[in-house]
Amino acid sequence: MKKSEPMSESYYYILLCLSKGPNHGYGIMQMTEKLSGGEVTIGSGTMYGATGNMMKKGWIQEIISNEPGLERKRLYTLTESGREALRAEISRLKRMLANTEEV
Amino acid sequence: MKKYKKTYNLYTAWNYEREVEDMNRKSERGWHLIRGKSFSHKYEYNPEVCYRYQLDYQPGLTEPGRYLETYYEQGWEMVGKTFNGWYYFRKLYDPSRPKEQYKLYTDTESLKEMNGRWVKIATALILVYLVFFVIRLVHFISRPTYMTAAQLAMFLFIAGVFAHGILLMRNPKKKKTSVVDYVLGFLFFAVLIGGTIGNLMLLNKRPHSNCDFCADYYMPIPKTQEEWVMLNTMEVKYSDNYFLDLKISAEQPVNFQILDDAGETVYTAKEADYMEKNCRLRLKKGTYRIYLSDFEGGRLSLTYSLE
The missing domain is CATH 1.20.1300 (3 helical TM bundles of succinate and fumarate reductases)
Structure with a gap:
């Protein structure tokens, strides 16, 4: 597997939120803010660009919701390669953290 | 009764932040942009609310549905779009909320x-x-x-x-x-x-005059001006350099002449076989006449273009 580039914070949080299950843009944004204690905000322009790029990479997919109350709403879901990219990033971050503690 | 005003403005793309600042400042004074275009803005007056504005550049938007949905979900209302791909958005301003919530782009x-x-x-x-x-x-x-x-x-x-x-x-x-x-x-x-x-x-x-001319003259064209043959007139609307291409092929020398309004000769050539390309003539505004004269007769073929 080719070495993956470090991910931007927005990309990472989007993938992280989606690993919990399909969600829409606004849901991802709220969840990111909650997880990071308000430290990370994902604006609409950033969200639209990041989700568009990640769909092109094949990391996420768009599905139309059929849940009651969310009918016809656009949801994003993680693909297998998206899950793989997230896993790679997590192990990169773990390695960095472990290295930091060693030093 | 609602109050409106329209402004005409010029903002360059690389100064889009200035446009955003201007819209925010106006909104603080009660004038809220409701329609943004390239060269004009329409504002509505309401002293009770305040909006924060943002500009987005999305030329050739491929997914307009997903785009607007993503922005709308976070409270952004689209209030304008320019022909070249700039989108205007606004969101109701609540000072207690963090600043980042009023930005479209939250990372570099x-x-x-x-x-x-x-x-x-x-x-x-x-x-x-x-x-x-x-x-x-x-x-x-x-x-x-x-x-x-x-x-x-x-x-x-x-x-x-x-x-x-x-x-x-x-x-x-x-x-x-x-x-x-x-x-x-x-x-x-x-x-x-x-x-x-x-x-x-x-x-x-910009005028141009050309002529492709071939004739047999059984009678000569005399030297006296009253009997010259006028080929064309050309109206020059503004002073500039104009260029003449000329080709004469005749049995006898013939005088090709361009005169200005005052009757002064601007150009003349008297030859039987002649070729001129790209001859620069500095012509002022006015009417120019192109004549043939002083030809003893015979076959005459002439091509010229002046532009």
Whole structure:
């Protein structure tokens, strides 16, 4: 597997939120803010660009919701390669953290 | 009763933050943008609310549905769109909420992507103008006219301003709201619009006269002016360099002559076999007449073009 580039914070949080299950843009944004204690905000322009790029990479997919109350709403879901990219990033971050503690 | 006002404004793309600041400031004073266009803004008065505005550049938007849904979900309302891909958004302002919530782009990477979209288009436009420039330069070298010189200056100026814009879009730190930049922006639109219209008008007003002529003269054309043969008249609308191509092939020498309003000779050639290319004539505004004279008779074939 080719070495993956470090991910931007927005990309990472989007993938992280989606690993919990399909969600829409606004849901991802709220969840990111909650997880990071308000430290990370994902604006609409950033969200639209990041989700568009990640769909092109094949990391996420768009599905139309059929849940009651969310009918016809656009949801994003993680693909297998998206899950793989997230896993790679997590192990990169773990390695960095472990290295930091060693030093 | 609702109060509205309309303003006309010029903002350059690389100064879009200034436009955003202006809209926010107006909103704080109760005037809220409700329709944004390239050169005009429409505002509505309501002292009870306040909005924060943002501009987004999305030329050739491929997923408008997903785009607007993503923005709408976070409370952004679209209040305008320009022909060239700028979108205006606003969100009700609540001072207790964090500042980041009033930004569309919350990391440098995505902001760079947006600026990069503009840079890409501006680069393509520079290339187009440089191609125009080279084409006209080649023309200018063979036929230097003031009109072409003005075109060349215009193309170079436009390409230069785009290059300046690209520099500022790529290094936002260099941006400062200076008077120079404001004047440059104004000049840019003036040159772009005025220059293009002016050029088309000059081109449209530019006369050209040509003639492909062949005849057998059994009688001579005399020297006395009253009996000359007038081939054409040409109306010159503005002073510039004009160029003459002439080819005479006759049994006897014939006098080819161009006279101005005052009857002064601007050009003359008396030959039997003659070829002239790209002869530069500095012509002032006025009517010019083209004559043949002083020909002893016989076959005469003549081609000329003056433009």
